[in-house]
Amino acid sequence: MPTDENVPPMDVVASPLGGPNDALRLGPRKKPRSMDPLVHHGRHFGRTIHALCNVHALVNNGIIRMGERSEEPEETFTAQEHREHRVFLSLLKSVPGLEERIMTSSSEEEVHGIAALLQKGASSARSDDTKSLKSAIIDWLVPAGEPLIPPIARNSKIERGFNHEITGSLLCPADVDWKDDDVKQKLRTGEYSVSGDQWPIFLYASYKYDDADPWKGLLQSAILVKTFKHIFTSPSSVDREAKATRSGNARIHGMTNVTRASIAYAATQV
DNA sequence: CAGTATGTCACGAGCGTCTG
DNA sequence: CAGACGCTCGTGACATACTG
Secondary structure (H helix, E strand, O other): OOOOOOOOOHHHOOOOOOOOOHHHOOOOOOOOOOOOHHHHHHHHHHHHOOOOOOHHHHHHHHHHHHOOOOOOOHHHOOHHHHHHHHHHHHHHHHOOOHHHHHHHOOOHHHHHHHHHHHHHHHHHHHHHHHHHHHHHHHHHOOOOOOOOOOOOOOOOOOOOHHHOHHHHHHHOEOOOOOOOHHHHHHHHHOOOOOOOOOOEHHHEHHHOOOOOOOOOOEOOOHHHHHHHHHHHOOHHHOOOOOOOOOOOHHHHOOOOOOOHHHHHHHHHHO
C-alpha cells in the first residue's frame, strides 16, 4: 500500500535543535495554545500502535516489568503480558524522550499526568477520524456515479449498519449470505451476533470471499484503502492527487510505512 | 464516564494584486 | 520582474455541549 512518497525525516516534527526531551517540555510555545506535545504523540500512538487502550494501565504495568519484575524469567509472563509489553516498548520508541521522563519521574501523579495526555490524544484522534469519515464514507459505498438507494444522511448514523441494505451487505460476515432473509433478519435483531474471528466482507477486494482461499484479497478492498488514505495522507488525497496545502497525518508524524495496527485501525473506523 | 455532535481556530501553501 | 502583502481554502486540532 503506498504512503506519502514525500514524507520528510522525523526531525521535521521533533525540534531539530532541541535535546531529546524537547518535544516533551511543557509550558508556552510560540503561540500559547494548550496543545501539549504528549497529546500530539498520543494521537499517532492511537492510530498506528494501539487504538483502544488504557494508557495508564499500559504505562504502569510497563514500568513494573522494566523495574521490579525485570529479574523474572521470560516464562513467568503470560502471552497477554508479552503482547502488552511490545505495545509499551513501541510507545516508548514513538515518543521522543518519553522513556527517560517516565523512568526518572518521581511521583505517581506525574506518570498519571503523562498517561492522561497520551490517552486524550488517542481518544480525540479516534473521535476526529470517526466524525470526518462519517460523511466521507457515504461516497464510497457504491461505485462513483451510481445512486445510493435508499440515500443515507451525512450527519446521522441511525440508518446505517445492518439497518441499511448496502451497509448491511458490506458489514455482513464473509462466511454467511446477506441475501438470505433469515440471516439478514437475525443480524438486524442481534439474535445472530458476529464474533471477532469473522471478517466482514468489506475487507475483501471487490467484496468477494473465496471459501477455498480465505486470504485472497483480504484487506485489499477499495473502501479500506480509501479510508486509510483519508486518515493518513489526507481526505483530499483519496480520489485525486492531493492538493492539500497542509501536511497530512503521515507527514506530520514522520510515518513512512503502514503498520499492522494502522490497517486494523482503518478497518475499525470503516 | 466515554463517546458523539457541532462549531471554531491556527496553520501554511497557493494565488492574485500591488509596489518599486 | 521580484518581492511583499493579504486573502482563500483544506486541514488537523480543540472547545463545549449533549447523550445514553
